[in-house]
Amino acid sequence: MSLHTPHIDWFGLAPVFALVGTSFVALLCAVLVPRAVRRIAAASVAIAGFTAGIVLAIWLYVDSANGHTIVSGAFYRDRWTALGQIILCGIGLATTLLAVEHVPGWGRNADPARRDDHVAEFFALLLASAAGMVFFVGAANLMTLFLSLEWFSIALYVMCAIDYDLESSLEAGLKYLIVGSFGAGALLFGSALVYGATGKISFHGIAAAAASQGLTGDTFVVVGIALIVAGLGFKMSAAPFHMWTPDVYEGAPTTVTAWMSSATKVAALLLTFRLMTTAFAGDQHLWGWAFAIVATASLAIGNFAALVQRNVKRILAYSSISHAGFMLIGLSAGSALGGRALMYYLIPYSAMAFGSFAVVAARERELGVPVTLDNLAGFGWERPFLGVAMWFFMFGFAGLPLGGGFVGKFYVFAAAYQHGWVWLVIVGVLATLVSLYYYLGIVRAMYMRPAAELALAGGSPPRERLLQLTVGAALVVSFGSLFAVQPLIDLARHAASSLPL
Amino acid sequence: MAGPDVAWYVAVAAALFGIGALGVLIRRNTLVVLLSLELMLNAGNLALIALSRHFHNGAGQIFALAVMAVAASEVCVGLGLVVALNRRELSLDVDTLSELKG
Numbered sequence: 001m002s003l004h005t006p007h008i009d010w011f012g013l014a015p016v017f018a019l020v021g022t023s024f025v026a027l028l029c030a031v032l033v034p035r036a037v038r039r040i041a042a043a044s045v046a047i048a049g050f051t052a053g054i055v056l057a058i059w060l061y062v063d064s065a066n067g068h069t070i071v072s073g074a075f076y077r078d079r080w081t082a083l084g085q086i087i088l089c090g091i092g093l094a095t096t097l098l099a100v101e102h103v104p105g106w107g108r109n110a111d112p113a114r115r116d117d118h119v120a121e122f123f124a125l126l127l128a129s130a131a132g133m134v135f136f137v138g139a140a141n142l143m144t145l146f147l148s149l150e151w152f153s154i155a156l157y158v159m160c161a162i163d164y165d166l167e168s169s170l171e172a173g174l175k176y177l178i179v180g181s182f183g184a185g186a187l188l189f190g191s192a193l194v195y196g197a198t199g200k201i202s203f204h205g206i207a208a209a210a211a212s213q214g215l216t217g218d219t220f221v222v223v224g225i226a227l228i229v230a231g232l233g234f235k236m237s238a239a240p241f242h243m244w245t246p247d248v249y250e251g252a253p254t255t256v257t258a259w260m261s262s263a264t265k266v267a268a269l270l271l272t273f274r275l276m277t278t279a280f281a282g283d284q285h286l287w288g289w290a291f292a293i294v295a296t297a298s299l300a301i302g303n304f305a306a307l308v309q310r311n312v313k314r315i316l317a318y319s320s321i322s323h324a325g326f327m328l329i330g331l332s333a334g335s336a337l338g339g340r341a342l343m344y345y346l347i348p349y350s351a352m353a354f355g356s357f358a359v360v361a362a363r364e365r366e367l368g369v370p371v372t373l374d375n376l377a378g379f380g381w382e383r384p385f386l387g388v389a390m391w392f393f394m395f396g397f398a399g400l401p402l403g404g405g406f407v408g409k410f411y412v413f414a415a416a417y418q419h420g421w422v423w424l425v426i427v428g429v430l431a432t433l434v435s436l437y438y439y440l441g442i443v444r445a446m447y448m449r450p451a452a453e454l455a456l457a458g459g460s461p462p463r464e465r466l467l468q469l470t471v472g473a474a475l476v477v478s479f480g481s482l483f484a485v486q487p488l489i490d491l492a493r494h495a496a497s498s499l500p501l
Numbered sequence: 502m503a504g505p506d507v508a509w510y511v512a513v514a515a516a517l518f519g520i521g522a523l524g525v526l527i528r529r530n531t532l533v534v535l536l537s538l539e540l541m542l543n544a545g546n547l548a549l550i551a552l553s554r555h556f557h558n559g560a561g562q563i564f565a566l567a568v569m570a571v572a573a574s575e576v577c578v579g580l581g582l583v584v585a586l587n588r589r590e591l592s593l594d595v596d597t598l599s600e601l602k603g
Contacts, residue, residue: 181541
């Protein structure tokens with residue numbers, strides 16, 4: 001009996017290997033590098049890994065004009081994958097820089113002498129979760145999809161709980177683990193049902209079998225799609241699968257929240273769009289409606305629940321739920337325009353989500369307590385740069401033309417309109433109006449408070465150069481994506497053209 | 502060797518999945534919740550293996566093997582968190598874990 005091994009296109013997997021390799025090196029730093037330089041050593045390894053990931057992904061983007069699957073049809077080497085990988089590695093790089101000054105892994109009250117104990121493990125986990133996401137966006141069959149989903153999820157569960165001196169961090173980790181695994185279980189069973197109907201696990205194979213055997217609307221396939229949508233819905237934190245989001249975002253260390261809120265969403269939405277349009281193109285009328293309803297629910301729940309929150313991390317968590325709704329509008333259209341809109345939207349969104357959590361991290365460090373609308377008072381005057389940045393992020397989130405968020409919203413609405421769903425556009429516009437209240441509420445809390453209510457941190461503000469650098473970079477991306485609309489849309493168009501639309 | 506029809510296996514798997522999902526939703530003890538999560542994943546495994554035999558292709562079996570490894574690492578992290586909570590003498594009842602109000 002001879003063993004046939006598939007041909008492996010190593011270069012197509014290069015960004016994944018770069019991140020996995022550096023993850024191992026970062027883990028070795030935990031035991032081999034003396035504590036005094038451990039933070040710098042592990043962070044340098046992470047920076048090298050993410051930079052290599054970006055460079056390789058750009059190279060792949062240029063070199064993969066003709067998208068195809070590699071490793072026996074297990075992974076896509078195309079521009080949709082490559083552009084997603086560039087975005088993910090960019091967020092990872094920013095997270096690394098933020099984490100140098102805001103390393104999780106030590107409680108706010110913990111002994112400062114112990115705070116570098118687990119710093120290398122944190123960077124190793126960050127790289128490992130990034131590797132999982134970078135693999136996830138290119139997954140080409142249900143097995144690689146499930147494996148890479150669990151790959152990055154398990155790393156994220158540990159990252160949420162890494163501040164284990166704090167009860168809230170442990171609790172966030174356990175909650176995320178239970179809810180995330182529930183979603184993964186649903187996804188797995190849905191995959192099994194789709195396999196049962198079609199006998200195939202590759203996206204192309206499922207589409208071909210469904211078309212040739214007339215399986216459109218088959219019970220197994222429909223129930224399978226529903227379970228898969230639920231499983232992925234948990235990851236993109238879309239309502240009604242969102243209940244974990246505010247708790248986990250609040251409890252997890254803010255650096256981890258910044259990474260999760262931006263990167264997980266990028267990975268989950270890009271993969272979902274590819275899965276739906278590639279494997280289940282025949283059932284588009286079903287999943288299109290399903291996602292339109294999920295989008296409406298996310299917009300309603302995200303925006304209305306945010307109105308009553310006082311904790312800034314919870315407000316931003318609900319904002320992230322509502323933005324999942326906006327992006328799902330583009331996804332539900334299931335068209336080339338929808339794909340382009342989704343891809344474009346993710347760029348300013350991830351910059352704004354990351355940047356706003358980084359600003360919250362700075363305030364949290366100053367005060368040593370969770371950031372609320374009350375103790376945000378005066379922050380804009382004390383830290384002018386971070387205040388202005390937050391101001392831009394909030395306006396960008398709200399969809400005012402002060403950043404790419406405006407164009408992103410415009411594009412997803414255009415996709416829904418082209419699909420003939422005017423009602424969905426109206427829902428989106430109403431949600432935008434509601435969201436103005438709490439986004440402006442944060443700006444108001446930072447600047448417009450009477451002197452008696454100011455909660456000043458006092459002293460000279462910490463230098464935090466790297467934090468300011470990452471916030472600045474996020475600002476440049478979110479603001480710049482408004483001016484660089486055309487090049488970015490072109491990139492997104494090339495990426496979406498690798499999908500069978 | 503002809504066993505029962507594949508539909509029976511899928512029915513048992515669906516029942517297991519339902520029991521697991523119900524367990525996660527209504528049981529309060531974290532360990533039982535983790536157990537129920539395993540049940541959900543294994544329901545998927547059973548369906549995959551039965552269907553793999555039905556189709557005479559190996560995809561489902563390989564998928565199931567990979568899922569077992571993933572399920573083990575997941576429960577590993579889960580039990581690690583349970584131990585960490587337990588060391589702090591916190592309750593394992595998920596209802597009392599409410600520092601974060603959902």
